[in-house]
Amino acid sequence: MKKVTTRTASADSGSIEFGKVMGQSLAFGTIAGRCSAAQAAAMRQARNDKIHASLGMKWREFCPQHLKMSGAQADLIIRLLEEFGPDYFEHTQSVRISAGTYRLVAPHIKDKALHIDGETLELNSANVQKVAESVRDSRKALMPPAEPEPEPAPAPAALDRLRALGRHTTEIVAEFRAVSQLRRETEVSPVWESELRGTLISLCCDLKRVGMEMGLVL
Numbered sequence: 001m002k003k004v005t006t007r008t009a010s011a012d013s014g015s016i017e018f019g020k021v022m023g024q025s026l027a028f029g030t031i032a033g034r035c036s037a038a039q040a041a042a043m044r045q046a047r048n049d050k051i052h053a054s055l056g057m058k059w060r061e062f063c064p065q066h067l068k069m070s071g072a073q074a075d076l077i078i079r080l081l082e083e084f085g086p087d088y089f090e091h092t093q094s095v096r097i098s099a100g101t102y103r104l105v106a107p108h109i110k111d112k113a114l115h116i117d118g119e120t121l122e123l124n125s126a127n128v129q130k131v132a133e134s135v136r137d138s139r140k141a142l143m144p145p146a147e148p149e150p151e152p153a154p155a156p157a158a159l160d161r162l163r164a165l166g167r168h169t170t171e172i173v174a175e176f177r178a179v180s181q182l183r184r185e186t187e188v189s190p191v192w193e194s195e196l197r198g199t200l201i202s203l204c205c206d207l208k209r210v211g212m213e214m215g216l217v218l
Contacts, residue, residue, distance in 0.1 A: 036093070037088075040077050084099075
C-alpha cells in the first residue's frame with residue numbers, strides 16, 4: 001500500500017511540474033523557428049526535468065500528445081536554443097531564416113536589424129523579401145574563408161622507409177668521401193680511377209633520372 005501511495009504522489013508531483021511548464025509555454029503546436037524563446041526554454045526544462053517520465057511516458061510519446069509536435073521537432077528547437085540562445089527565436093519570429101543562414105548573418109544582427117553592405121533592414125514581416133534578397137546577394141561575402149586542406153601525412157610505413165633511405169644516402173656519401181681520401185693519399189691504378197669515375201657517373205645519372213620521373217629538378 002505504501003508503494004502505491006509513493007507512486008501516486010510522484011505522478012501528482014510530475015503533473016504539477018508539467019502544469020507549470022505548460023503555463024510558461026502556451027501554443028506549443030508550432031515548428032522550429034516559429035516559437036518564442038520562452039516556449040523553447042520551457043521545452044528544454046520539460047525534457048531536462050524528465051516530465052515525460054513522471055507521467056509514465058517516453059519523450060517521443062510525450063511530445064506528440066502534450067507538445068503537439070514530434071520528438072525530433074522538439075529536440076531541434078532545444079538545439080537551436082542551446083546553439084544560438086534566445087535571440088534566435090526573437091529574430092526569426094517575423095523573418096524566416098534557416099539555422100544555416102542564421103549562423104552566417106548572426107554577427108551582422110544588432111538591435112533587431114540586419115546590417116549588411118551598408119544597408120540596415122529591420123527584422124519584421126514588412127522586410128521579409130528584402131532580407132531574403134540581401135542575404136542571398138551577400139552569401140558569398142558572408143561565408144567564412146575556407147581553410148586550406150592539410151596535406152595528407154605520409155603513411156607510417158612509407159615514412160619509415162624514406163627515413164631509412166636518408167640514412168643509407170648519408171652512408172653512401174660518407175663512403176665516397178672515404179674513397180676520395182684514399183685516392184689522394186695513395187697511388188691508384190688507371191683501372192681503379194676509371195672504375196671510380198664510372199661508378200660516380202652512373203650514380204649521378206641514376207639519381208637524375210629518378211628525380212625526373214618524380215617531377216623534381218635536380
